[in-house]
Amino acid sequence: MPDTSVKSPVLSRLGGAVRWDTSVxxxxxxxxxxxxxxxxxxxxxxxxxFLIGNTLPIALIALxxxxxxxxxxxxxxxASTAGLSSAVMGALWNAGMAIETIIPLCVLLGVVCGxxxxxxxxxxxxxxxxxxxxxxxxxxxIAQIVLGSDSVTDFPAQYLDFGAGRFxxxxxxxxxxxxxxxxxxxxxxxxxTRFGRSLFAVGASEEAARFAGVRVKxxxxxxxxxxxxxxxxxxxxxxxxxxxxxxxxxxxxxLSVIAAVLLGGxxxxxxxxxxxxxxxxxxxxxxxxxxxxxxxxxxQSQTVATGVLLVVSVLAPRIGRRISQARARGRTxxxxxxxxxxx
Amino acid sequence: MPATTAGSRRLTLALATVTALALGATACxxxxxxxxxxxxxxxxVGKADPDAKTKKGxxxxxxxxxxxxxxxxxxxxxxxxxxxxxxxxxKEVGTSSxxxxxxxxxxxxxxxxxxxxxxxxxxxxxxxxxxxxxQAMRNGVxxxxxxxxxxxxxxxxxxxxxxxxDLGRTQVELLAKQIGGxxxxxxxxxxxxxxxxNTWIDFMKKELEKPAxxxxxxxxxxxxxxxAQKSFQQTQGLLQEYPNLKGIISPTxxxxxxxxxxxxxxxxxxxxxxxxLGTPNDMxxxxxxxxxxxxxxxxxxxxxxxxxxxxxxxxxxxxxGRKGETFTAGDLGTVTIGADxxxxxxEPTVFDKANIxxxxx
Numbered sequence: 139m140p141d142t143s144v145k146s147p148v149l150s151r152l153g154g155a156v157r158w159d160t161s162v163x164x165x166x167x168x169x170x171x172x173x174x175x176x177x178x179x180x181x182x183x184x185x186x187x188f189l190i191g192n193t194l195p196i197a198l199i200a201l202x203x204x205x206x207x208x209x210x211x212x213x214x215x216x217a218s219t220a221g222l223s224s225a226v227m228g229a230l231w232n233a234g235m236a237i238e239t240i241i242p243l244c245v246l247l248g249v250v251c252g253x254x255x256x257x258x259x260x261x262x263x264x265x266x267x268x269x270x271x272x273x274x275x276x277x278x279x280i281a282q283i284v285l286g287s288d289s290v291t292d293f294p295a296q297y298l299d300f301g302a303g304r305f306x307x308x309x310x311x312x313x314x315x316x317x318x319x320x321x322x323x324x325x326x327x328x329x330x331t332r333f334g335r336s337l338f339a340v341g342a343s344e345e346a347a348r349f350a351g352v353r354v355k356x357x358x359x360x361x362x363x364x365x366x367x368x369x370x371x372x373x374x375x376x377x378x379x380x381x382x383x384x385x386x387x388x389x390x391x392x393l394s395v396i397a398a399v400l401l402g403g404x405x406x407x408x409x410x411x412x413x414x415x416x417x418x419x420x421x422x423x424x425x426x427x428x429x430x431x432x433x434x435x436x437x438q439s440q441t442v443a444t445g446v447l448l449v450v451s452v453l454a455p456r457i458g459r460r461i462s463q464a465r466a467r468g469r470t471x472x473x474x475x476x477x478x479x480x481x
Numbered sequence: 482m483p484a485t486t487a488g489s490r491r492l493t494l495a496l497a498t499v500t501a502l503a504l505g506a507t508a509c510x511x512x513x514x515x516x517x518x519x520x521x522x523x524x525x526v527g528k529a530d531p532d533a534k535t536k537k538g539x540x541x542x543x544x545x546x547x548x549x550x551x552x553x554x555x556x557x558x559x560x561x562x563x564x565x566x567x568x569x570x571x572k573e574v575g576t577s578s579x580x581x582x583x584x585x586x587x588x589x590x591x592x593x594x595x596x597x598x599x600x601x602x603x604x605x606x607x608x609x610x611x612x613x614x615x616q617a618m619r620n621g622v623x624x625x626x627x628x629x630x631x632x633x634x635x636x637x638x639x640x641x642x643x644x645x646x647d648l649g650r651t652q653v654e655l656l657a658k659q660i661g662g663x664x665x666x667x668x669x670x671x672x673x674x675x676x677x678x679n680t681w682i683d684f685m686k687k688e689l690e691k692p693a694x695x696x697x698x699x700x701x702x703x704x705x706x707x708x709a710q711k712s713f714q715q716t717q718g719l720l721q722e723y724p725n726l727k728g729i730i731s732p733t734x735x736x737x738x739x740x741x742x743x744x745x746x747x748x749x750x751x752x753x754x755x756x757x758l759g760t761p762n763d764m765x766x767x768x769x770x771x772x773x774x775x776x777x778x779x780x781x782x783x784x785x786x787x788x789x790x791x792x793x794x795x796x797x798x799x800x801x802g803r804k805g806e807t808f809t810a811g812d813l814g815t816v817t818i819g820a821d822x823x824x825x826x827x828e829p830t831v832f833d834k835a836n837i838x839x840x841x842x
Binding site: 178179182184185188192231232234235236237238239286287288289290291292294296297298302376380381382384386387388389427428431432434436437438 | 511512513514515548572574575576577580581582583584586587588590591593594595596606607608609611612616620632672673674704706
């Protein structure tokens with residue numbers, strides 16, 4: 139982190155107060171309050187459960203994605219991994235395999251997808267953006283080979299109920315439970331363990347982290363595998379939630395995930411951000427989408443609104459940092475460090 | 482690197498454990514396709530009262546497969562007109578992609594939330610909408626599907642473009658006439674999962690079994706996924722693969738247009754016959770330049786209008802979706818519900834050089 143060293147105490151206190159992820163959280167709260175008060179049909183339990191159910195796939199993948207981006211890498215193949223997992227699930231189900239076997243196999247598939255990405259990035263030193271654009275196409279292609287353009291819908295009722303149902307008449311879908319567990323794990327790992335601190339260190343400066351004894355490659359490989367596993371699980375959830383295994387499930391989801399993660403204040407260059415911010419970003423986007431639908435905003439305008447929000451979310455923290463840097467420089471520049479004789 | 486070997490050994494161990502657990506689960510007997518029991522509860526509940534008064538001031542939402550698709554725009558306009566005449570309100574929502582099933586589900590949920598009285602849905606996927614549509618019906622929303630059906634217990638009435646049997650059989654008749662009753666033919670369909678396409682193709686195959694068509698051989702069914710570029714390439718592929726091909730049936734508006742585009746720019750123009758389902762506006766140029774002689778389609782506006790009438794009749798309690806019930810549908814007259822809650826606006830219209838200019842959709 140090159141820029142934090144020169145900050146006046148006032149500015150850093152100000153910077154602490156208006157941290158981007160905190161403001162996203164606040165914005166989410168404001169949006170929720172406004173929607174509950176002013177948007178017709180928003181506040182009832184059924185709608186909130188729809189909102190959560192539709193946002194969960196993004197929220198699930200956002201957890202490992204946020205950590206991956208913190209470490210300075212990105213995975214664009216997550217939606218294709220989910221699609222592949224869904225296709226494999228459908229194909230194995232059609233072949234007569236038990237669903238209790240299929241789900242662990244899908245997780246295994248996620249491990250393999252993540253390993254391929256991770257090994258290509260860490261062993262061959264390729265940029266993750268390029269590698270995962272490649273596997274984005276490849277995994278989706280394999281998914282289509284596996285299942286064709288078939289759709290499989292006859293999964294056992296109790297699993298479908300888990301995917302789409304909610305606790306009684308409350309607003310909580312069943313599937314919130316695994317999400318909360320994963321969220322807790324992710325928060326502890328990223329913000330309270332050596333592994334998490336190493337991720338930040340690698341994202342801030344890979345070289346420095348390596349000299350400090352962090353096993354950079356292994357760390358990244360572990361993150362790619364985790365991302366693969368969660369993506370595959372999301373594919374399973376998606377299949378049950380929409381009662382349909384298709385090769386084109388979750389198409390384009392990677393963009394929503396990355397948009398939400400960046401909106402939540404995870405720096406695309408790595409080294410900065412919090413999971414709280416990322417989750418707030420996810421639900422801010424999800425709530426906006428839900429509200430816009432209830433207000434009859436057309437699909438096209440919704441896409442535009444999301445896009446604008448994303449650009450703003452990437453720009454705003456940067457501009458903020460630029461301004462604070464400029465101010466800091468203005469102060470330190472006043473007494474210029476002249477030709478101080480250095481030893 | 483000893484560390485890495487240890488790491489990979491641990492990984493192998495983990496993978497082995499997962500696999501063992503998975504296989505264990507099967508051994509203990511998990512839920513498979515065979516034991517998943519199917520609950521086929523009928524959607525039609527309550528009693529129909531054919532003399533019930535037609536309700537006014539209802540809100541009926543149309544959810545096409547894809548908004549801004551000219552075919553659905555025409556169909557939905559037909560629905561809008563019918564609703565205006567019935568004194569009810571029309572609205573249209575939907576995804577801009579034809580394969581965004583998650584988006585379509587969330588539109589169904591939104592409409593349920595907005596408490597519309599009825600919705601007419603053209604399903605992108607027969608299964609994916611089921612949970613959402615059942616939830617809509619539980620919340621008192623009448624559900625009609627049009628053009629593309631869901632599983633039959635997830636809606637009350639399905640408005641089928643024309644009877645599937647008519648459509649399948651007449652397309653074979655049209656092509657047989659054009660190729661003089663003999664030769665190799667192929668079918669260019671949309672997606673392999675498209676329920677309506679598959680039903681028509683089954684009827685085409687049945688029609689082809691008749692002795693009159695003994696000299697016609699169906700060599701391949703190709704799938705263009707309702708994507709113009711892919712359908713274009715599939716046409717090209719068919720002609721390369723089967724040099725003796727005499728004709729193509731494309732029962733999809735996107736497919737027939739792409740095939741016509743390819744034929745019209747190739748040496749096969751006029752030699753390889755093309756028919757199927759297309760819209761007059763899409764096909765006008767190809768009929769006039771001699772690429773296509775005759776093709777057919779139902780009138781989408783009638784389809785939308787019938788969906789609107791069915792929705793209002795359901796909401797008014799005149800029908801419940803059971804076989805044999807009848808309702809009046811404006812210009813379309815009295816309509817009787819067939820097996821599985823299916824209704825259709827009648828025979829398809831055949832378009833050729835002589836009449837194509839009379840239509841604009």
